[in-house]
Amino acid sequence: MMTCKTCRRRMSEFLDGSLDVWIKKGFEEHLRVCPACRNQVHTMQALKKTLGHLRPIRPSSHFHFALRTRLIEELGRRKRLQSGFHAWVSFRRPILIAASFALLVLLPIRLSRQNLTEERAHSERIVTHYVLDHISPSDRNASISLDSNSNVYFTGPDTAFVPVQTVSGRIRTVSF
Amino acid sequence: MLMTGPNVGRLDRSDEELLQDTAAGDLQAFDVIVRRYRDRLLNFVFRFLGDRTAAEDVVQETFLRVFRKSGEFHASARFSTWLFTIAGNLAKSELRRRKRWRFTSLGWNEDVEQHVEIPDERPHPDALAETEIATEAIQKAIESLPPNHRQVVILSDIQGMAYEEIAQIVGCPVGTVKSRINRGRLRLQKKLERLGYLPGSMEAELKVKNEK
Numbered sequence: 001m002m003t004c005k006t007c008r009r010r011m012s013e014f015l016d017g018s019l020d021v022w023i024k025k026g027f028e029e030h031l032r033v034c035p036a037c038r039n040q041v042h043t044m045q046a047l048k049k050t051l052g053h054l055r056p057i058r059p060s061s062h063f064h065f066a067l068r069t070r071l072i073e074e075l076g077r078r079k080r081l082q083s084g085f086h087a088w089v090s091f092r093r094p095i096l097i098a099a100s101f102a103l104l105v106l107l108p109i110r111l112s113r114q115n116l117t118e119e120r121a122h123s124e125r126i127v128t129h130y131v132l133d134h135i136s137p138s139d140r141n142a143s144i145s146l147d148s149n150s151n152v153y154f155t156g157p158d159t160a161f162v163p164v165q166t167v168s169g170r171i172r173t174v175s176f
Numbered sequence: 177m178l179m180t181g182p183n184v185g186r187l188d189r190s191d192e193e194l195l196q197d198t199a200a201g202d203l204q205a206f207d208v209i210v211r212r213y214r215d216r217l218l219n220f221v222f223r224f225l226g227d228r229t230a231a232e233d234v235v236q237e238t239f240l241r242v243f244r245k246s247g248e249f250h251a252s253a254r255f256s257t258w259l260f261t262i263a264g265n266l267a268k269s270e271l272r273r274r275k276r277w278r279f280t281s282l283g284w285n286e287d288v289e290q291h292v293e294i295p296d297e298r299p300h301p302d303a304l305a306e307t308e309i310a311t312e313a314i315q316k317a318i319e320s321l322p323p324n325h326r327q328v329v330i331l332s333d334i335q336g337m338a339y340e341e342i343a344q345i346v347g348c349p350v351g352t353v354k355s356r357i358n359r360g361r362l363r364l365q366k367k368l369e370r371l372g373y374l375p376g377s378m379e380a381e382l383k384v385k386n387e388k
Contacts, residue, residue: 008358008362009355009358011358011361011362012354012357012358012361013354013358016332016339016357018339018354043365044365047333047361047368048333050314051314051329051333052333054223054311055311056215057218057219057222057228059214059218059232059235063236066232066236067239070240071203071239071240071243072203074240074244075201078201079201
């Protein structure tokens with residue numbers, strides 16, 4: 001048997017005819033034995049009809065004129081946008097936005113990478129130890145090429161400039 | 177917007193077709209759409225806000241937005257649903273704006289200026305009619321509902337929309353719509369009973385008045 005609480009919760013669905021058949025049956029059974037709910041259903045039904053019969057309002061004469069004016073203004077704005085420079089910009093807007101975005105994002109990245117490379121090149125000149133004596137003149141090219149990834153710089157096939165740290169801690173460049 | 181000669185041929189066109197013509201710059205096609213929906217929209221917004229001038233502004237803004245976005249409408253949704261969704265959102269924004277304004281306005285009156293406008297308490301000639309008073313009472317009762325309940329009750333009972341369409345407009349599941357309609361009606365019923373208006377008698381009065 002349906003309770004009054006459930007009946008109240010389902011009241012609108014009953015009036016709108018959207019209750020399932022078996023729930024509707026239970027609902028009607030409850031109404032037969034519950035005068036309070038029956039009364040409430042009648043009142044809600046009357047309210048629903050009352051709302052449906054509210055006198056509709058009509059737009060004022062000003063409404064049409066105002067709307068017409070705004071629509072014509074909008075149409076004019078649209079036409080202006082579709083001509084000349086505006087049309088050029090609006091047609092290419094996605095490309096322009098993408099290009100601006102790329103410029104804003106990529107430029108700082110490129111600049112920061114350039115700074116990093118310069119810093120790294122500078123630090124590579126500082127050598128803490130390098131044993132020049134252990135490299136025979138015949139092996140110099142090979143050794144230089146082997147070490148060139150780390151700290152050795154050469155300017156020609158037979159000449160190399162190697163920065164070394166002296167006993168006093170100073171850095172000097174030795175050429176051979 | 178009068179229905180002029182060239183518009184007559186457009187009357188049997190669907191909303192979607194008219195919207196396509198509008199997107200191509202045909203203002204007369206849009207006139208047909210405006211004529212089709214302006215009354216329903218105006219009544220929906222008016223019942224929601226309770227202010228005729230504000231309601232007309234909201235409806236105008238709704239049509240203007242539809243006109244601007246006419247090329248972006250997708251036929252996956254019904255045009256009327258889209259239209260009522262825009263109008264509903266604008267009406268809610270207007271309601272929020274008015275609440276803020278009222279609050280600010282009261283503060284300004286208290287702090288800055290002591291001048292208080294005395295309202296004209298003489299009864300309005302129209303309000304003397306019993307039905308007008310009843311209608312006013314119903315409108316006040318509708319306005320006392322929370323906006324979410326108010327919107328669905330108006331769409332259901334005044335606009336006569338189905339649960340599914342209302343659910344699409346308000347962007348909620350159908351179950352939520354059913355529950356909001358039921359709670360809204362119960363609140364409305366209680367409010368009107370407290371004010372001494374029995375819906376049964378009001379309904380009869382309004383029916384007679386509208387038939388005249």
